[in-house]
Amino acid sequence: MSSTKDLLQTPVGQRPSSPPMSPHHDSARKGWTDKLEKSESDKRAWRWAAVGGYALSVMLAGGLIAVSNRPPPKPLIARINTDGAAQVLGYATPNYTPGQAEIRYFLKHWVELVRTVPLDPVVVKSAWNEAYNFMTPASANKLNAEARVPGSTMSKVGQETVTTQVTSVVPVSADSYQVRWIETSFTDQGQVKERSTWTSTFTVKQSPPDRKIELINPLGLFITDFNWQRDIGSTP
CATH class of the missing domain: 3.10.450.230 (VirB8 protein)
Known part of the structure; x- marks a missing residue:
């Protein structure tokens, strides 16, 4: 191989122009690169998950505040006439006299x-x-x-x-x-x-x-x- 030839032809005490390459070098480097890329991908996924969780928490908190501030439902008073027709009298209030x-x-x-x-x-x-x-x-x-x-x-x-x-x-x-x-x-x-x-x-x-x-x-x-x-x- 060229790298081996360079190594043999290089004078003693002088480094070769390129390091010797083993058959497994490319595959190891590719595996390491894949691991780095996967790590970065996982980090991005976790960052997006954190952002989504925070946004959901804000939405839920806002919903709870809105529900707690909403006035309670008011009972509606209705009366059924003798002919079966419903007559709405209005909301129940302390001033209503039964x-x-x-x-x-x-x-x-x-x-x-x-x-x-x-x-x-x-x-x-x-x-x-x-x-x-x-x-x-x-x-x-x-x-x-x-x-x-x-x-x-x-x-x-x-x-x-x-x-x-x-x-x-x-x-x-x-x-x-x-x-x-x-x-x-x-x-x-x-x-x-x-x-x-x-x-x-x-x-x-x-x-x-x-x-x-x-x-x-x-x-x-x-x-x-x-x-x-x-x-x-x-x-x-």
Whole structure:
């Protein structure tokens, strides 16, 4: 080879014009070059990944700030007329005064929540949790005490079912109402066990609901006290 020839012909003490080349020199140099290029490519990829991650973090932070600054949704009050047409009354505000129809429905719904006994205890618990959204702490404590009384609706869970039919809701003062309903108890075999009539007096107040429950109780109606009893002469 030319490099070997140059080496042999070069006088002693004088370097050859080019270093001797082995057959593997080119391949080693190419491999090293490829490694350097791959290293640079990896660095560029990581730099772009870092830039992309930073940009994504900025976008997410901006989105969270925008969501946190957005005002909460306002419940819309609507009323269904006797002919079935919906009438939008506007957004619920502290100045909105519920009519008698809203209060009657409110009390009817609450009685059905706490006096109806489905067979599934999970459904019963869900109904009571909903009912708490319409009660003051004092009346909620009273309801819990009623649940521990022998023969209460809670004591029947898993043993029998009870349906509730509200028959009347009558105002007795500016903030008090008398509610009457019929309860029908069924055995676990689906046979009628007894029917009874109940009467209760409710005291109701209106106050702005907490943000956590304003979508559940947009009217801000709360039961402050109640007193129910089974009517004398109810048909077993």
